[in-house]
Amino acid sequence: MHLLIIGAAGMIGQKLVGRLARDPRIGGRHIERMTLQDVVEPTAPKDASFKVLTRAGDISVPGEAAALMADAPELIFHLAAVVSGEAETDFEKGYRINLDGTRLLLEAIRAHGHKPKVVFTSSIAVFGAPFPPAMPDEFHLTPLTSYGTQKAIGELLLADYTRRGFLEGVGIRLPSIVVRPGRPNKAASGFFSNIIREPLAGMEAVLPVPDTVLHTHASPRAAVGFLLHAAELPQEKIGPRVGITMPGVCCTVAEQIAALKRVAGDKAVARIRRAEDPLVAKIVAGWPSRFDAKRAVALGFRAEKDFEEIIRIHIEDELGGKIAA
Amino acid sequence: MHLLIIGAAGMIGQKLVGRLARDPRIGGRHIERMTLQDVVEPTAPKDASFKVLTRAGDISVPGEAAALMADAPELIFHLAAVVSGEAETDFEKGYRINLDGTRLLLEAIRAHGHKPKVVFTSSIAVFGAPFPPAMPDEFHLTPLTSYGTQKAIGELLLADYTRRGFLEGVGIRLPSIVVRPGRPNKAASGFFSNIIREPLAGMEAVLPVPDTVLHTHASPRAAVGFLLHAAELPQEKIGPRVGITMPGVCCTVAEQIAALKRVAGDKAVARIRRAEDPLVAKIVAGWPSRFDAKRAVALGFRAEKDFEEIIRIHIEDELGGKIAA
Numbered sequence: 161m162h163l164l165i166i167g168a169a170g171m172i173g174q175k176l177v178g179r180l181a182r183d184p185r186i187g188g189r190h191i192e193r194m195t196l197q198d199v200v201e202p203t204a205p206k207d208a209s210f211k212v213l214t215r216a217g218d219i220s221v222p223g224e225a226a227a228l229m230a231d232a233p234e235l236i237f238h239l240a241a242v243v244s245g246e247a248e249t250d251f252e253k254g255y256r257i258n259l260d261g262t263r264l265l266l267e268a269i270r271a272h273g274h275k276p277k278v279v280f281t282s283s284i285a286v287f288g289a290p291f292p293p294a295m296p297d298e299f300h301l302t303p304l305t306s307y308g309t310q311k312a313i314g315e316l317l318l319a320d321y322t323r324r325g326f327l328e329g330v331g332i333r334l335p336s337i338v339v340r341p342g343r344p345n346k347a348a349s350g351f352f353s354n355i356i357r358e359p360l361a362g363m364e365a366v367l368p369v370p371d372t373v374l375h376t377h378a379s380p381r382a383a384v385g386f387l388l389h390a391a392e393l394p395q396e397k398i399g400p401r402v403g404i405t406m407p408g409v410c411c412t413v414a415e416q417i418a419a420l421k422r423v424a425g426d427k428a429v430a431r432i433r434r435a436e437d438p439l440v441a442k443i444v445a446g447w448p449s450r451f452d453a454k455r456a457v458a459l460g461f462r463a464e465k466d467f468e469e470i471i472r473i474h475i476e477d478e479l480g481g482k483i484a485a
Numbered sequence: 486m487h488l489l490i491i492g493a494a495g496m497i498g499q500k501l502v503g504r505l506a507r508d509p510r511i512g513g514r515h516i517e518r519m520t521l522q523d524v525v526e527p528t529a530p531k532d533a534s535f536k537v538l539t540r541a542g543d544i545s546v547p548g549e550a551a552a553l554m555a556d557a558p559e560l561i562f563h564l565a566a567v568v569s570g571e572a573e574t575d576f577e578k579g580y581r582i583n584l585d586g587t588r589l590l591l592e593a594i595r596a597h598g599h600k601p602k603v604v605f606t607s608s609i610a611v612f613g614a615p616f617p618p619a620m621p622d623e624f625h626l627t628p629l630t631s632y633g634t635q636k637a638i639g640e641l642l643l644a645d646y647t648r649r650g651f652l653e654g655v656g657i658r659l660p661s662i663v664v665r666p667g668r669p670n671k672a673a674s675g676f677f678s679n680i681i682r683e684p685l686a687g688m689e690a691v692l693p694v695p696d697t698v699l700h701t702h703a704s705p706r707a708a709v710g711f712l713l714h715a716a717e718l719p720q721e722k723i724g725p726r727v728g729i730t731m732p733g734v735c736c737t738v739a740e741q742i743a744a745l746k747r748v749a750g751d752k753a754v755a756r757i758r759r760a761e762d763p764l765v766a767k768i769v770a771g772w773p774s775r776f777d778a779k780r781a782v783a784l785g786f787r788a789e790k791d792f793e794e795i796i797r798i799h800i801e802d803e804l805g806g807k808i809a810a
Contacts, residue, residue, distance in 0.1 A: 251649065288725065292623075300625045301641070302726050309645040313638050316626070320634040324576065400613065401627050 161186065162193040164233035166219060166265065167240030169198035171340060172281070175384050176237065181205035186235065187392035197228060198240065219261035225268035232274045235391055238265060239281050245347055247307035258310035266317055270326040278318065279390045282331040282403055284376070286312040287448045294452040297405060304446055315403035322402055328395040332386050335376040335408035335451070335463075339474035348443040352377065355413070356420055356471055359431035362484030368437035371417060374449040376408035378463040379473045389461055397459060407453040407463040409470060419467040423475070424483050486511065487518040489558035491544060491590065492565030494523035496665060497606070500709050501562065506530035511560065512717035522553060523565065544586035550593035557599045560716055563590060564606050570672055572632035583635035591642055595651040603643065604715045607656040607728055609701070611637040612773045619777040622730060629771055640728035647727055653720040657711050660701040660733035660776070660788075664799035673768040677702065680738070681745055681796055684756035687809030693762035696742060699774040701733035703788040704798040711786055718784060732778040732788040734795060744792040748800070749808050 163186070167173050177196060184191040193211045196202035201216040217224045219240055240261060241247075247254030262280070269276060287295060288304030301312040311333075318329035340353040344365070351368055352375060358365035378386075386406050398404070411419075421429045453461075464470045475483055488511070492498050502521060509516040518536045521527035526541040542549045544565055565586060566572075572579030587605070594601060612620060613629030626637040636658075643654035665678040669690070676693055677700060683690035703711075711731050723729070736744075746754045778786075789795050800808055 298617075298625050300623050300726075303641070303645070304648065304725060306645050306649070309641050312641050316628070316634050316637050316641075320628070320631055323629065324631070400629060401625075 168196035168202040493521035493527040
């Protein structure tokens with residue numbers, strides 16, 4: 161099978177590539193060739209058993225998507241996106257990459273005519289407050305950000321191109337992915353990762369919201385699992401509603417901290433400094449907190465069972481099993 | 486006030502222009518100037534008390550929308566669209582007019598920077614089966630046609646451009662508008678009008694579905710009322726969810742026919758010939774039948790109270806009060 165990953169240099173893209181390098185099968189089929197594309201040239205995995213082609217390019221530039229179709233990839237992961245914060249500060253760039261880029265990709269697929277499977281990463285940002293206490297699968301998409309709007313439009317296009325028989329699409333709405341590896345960043349949601357990752361590494365982290373904040377999380381490993389499961393699902397099981405809210409662990413920040421204490425003790429918890437930031441608190445209040453992801457669960461998508469498992473996965477996958485004393 | 490109507494040559498556009506020629510006020514403000522645009526040059530109303538400019542043009546052609554912004558219309562009705570059937574048979578034309586055209590219009594408004602009110606006609610085609618027995622305002626948009634997809638994307642864009650402060654948008658989801666004047670056409674929904682209009686004119690009409698089919702209707706007069714009410718609504722009353730399902734009269738075809746009998750007698754009803762068309766029946770089965778349009782009603786949108794009133798409006802507005810013996 162020939163696989164194309166667009167946005168392969170991002171955090172989830174890299175994790176997906178790593179996972180496939182270790183186990184090069186999807187749905188029982190062997191991967192023979194993989195094309196990794198991103199705006200910066202992605203790194204090819206070492207010791208992969210399949211051929212890897214890397215390519216730097218901008219999918220919003222006409223011709224790029226058509227070039228990616230030249231060798232007819234049978235499975236396409238479309239992970240490329242300008243993130244939430246940047247799509248909000250740079251209106252034009254967000255629409256160019258997230259809307260035009262996605263549409264150019266779908267059009268290139270339609271023009272090529274080979275009907276690939278397309279797995280698209282959407283986001284719970286397609287939802288916007290006010291929310292019911294637990295959002296059902298039938299809740300309407302009411303994004304309150306340009307990023308969420310662009311993702312919702314991507315889902316609608318994917319559904320129509322699927323219905324018309326140009327491709328087989330599935331859009332997976334990811335919850336907040338924690339614990340993100342790397343350094344703290346300025347994303348409003350960054351603290352959900354920071355308050356776990358930094359204390360485990362012996363460093364201080366700032367908590368900018370009250371610890372009553374309720375949110376839904378899944379690990380990077382679970383996110384890769386969602387992508388692979390989506391790729392393996394027969395299209396007839398998905399049906400016309402191709403956008404699917406993924407499951408996750410719903411808990412308060414207090415419960416996150418309690419899990420950290422169980423895993424790493426009081427010393428780790430003491431590294432969390434509380435400093436409320438009203439702006440962050442306001443942004444977070446507009447996000448959905450709890451989902452009733454019945455459809456995803458019925459389709460076999462699986463997240464962690466609790467937040468402690470999310471922390472243990474971070475320690476295994478990022479810290480080689482070791483935490484700071 | 487300067488008003489722009491895009492798609493002014495269509496049935497609803499013409500009715501809106503006629504209504505404003507008779508009573509040139511919106512929200513207590515006088516209309517001083519009106520620009521009527523469509524792909525064919527619209528007809529200017531006779532004896533209007535305001536200045537009328539007519540213009541033929543294609544909003545999907547770059548530059549057309551910018552030209553329409555040159556004199557900064559404060560209120561824009563965006564009614565232009567490739568209809569459902571054509572958007573399904575001509576994939577590219579549907580996306581070009583309904584998506585690119587709408588986006589070019591929104592971009593021209595953003596570039597001009599004058600923040601007009603924009604009333605966009607959406608459709609209940611943004612919904613797709615399966616449905617709950619009565620669809621709530623919070624039901625998700627799951628279109629099963631390219632037309633419905635394009636209208637849903639239009640709503641999402643309108644909401645984001647409103648939220649960003651580029652314009653003040655409201656999208657009204659029209660139910661089936663009956664009784665459509667003119668000759669029977671090939672639209673799958675045409676029979677809902679045909680079985681009333683033709684018998685009232687002394688002619689035969691074909692009913693291609695079982696008379697148990699349940700559907701929601703409003704008159705052309707009500708549609709114009711929705712547009713004007715939407716234009717008058719203060720934006721803060723609409724909030725971030727700018728797409729609003731309009732109210733209507735929900736009834737079965739049997740109830741439509743019973744209303745025809747009350748208004749025009751057995752002779753009119755005898756002109757309806759039953760000839761089931763499985764293809765039409767299948768298309769109609771995918772359409773939503775009943776809405777719980779609570780939000781629209783709370784915001785003051787009003788449809789007819791029953792189907793008999795819809796028939797009487799047709800007789801008043803189209804037949805000069807006279808029906809065939």
